[in-house]
Amino acid sequence: MSDAWHWEYDPDEMHVTDGIPVDVIAEVERLADQLTELADMGVDIGELGMGPRPGGLRYMDAAGGWFHYLASPRDRIMVVVRIVPPVQNL
Numbered sequence: 001m002s003d004a005w006h007w008e009y010d011p012d013e014m015h016v017t018d019g020i021p022v023d024v025i026a027e028v029e030r031l032a033d034q035l036t037e038l039a040d041m042g043v044d045i046g047e048l049g050m051g052p053r054p055g056g057l058r059y060m061d062a063a064g065g066w067f068h069y070l071a072s073p074r075d076r077i078m079v080v081v082r083i084v085p086p087v088q089n090l
Contacts, residue, residue: 009081017083065085066084068084
């Protein structure tokens with residue numbers, strides 16, 4: 001088993017990305033990859049973005065919208081739980 005951080009959608013990709021424009025999904029996934037790379041370098045990604053400190057549900061801007069995520073250092077996983085597209089795509 002790898003010690004590397006990874007990310008996934010919760011509860012699943014279909015639930016989180018359904019109806020979201022492809023370019024917004026691509027940007028969220030790019031940022032999720034970057035966040036897990038930062039976590040592998042020792043950065044506390046539970047402190048990045050916006051939200052309560054310390055940890056908890058965080059959110060970050062992406063492609064004119066934003067996404068919500070949780071970081072679990074113990075499990076070395078970041079879960080994307082919601083994507084909100086830009087207003088013009090609602």
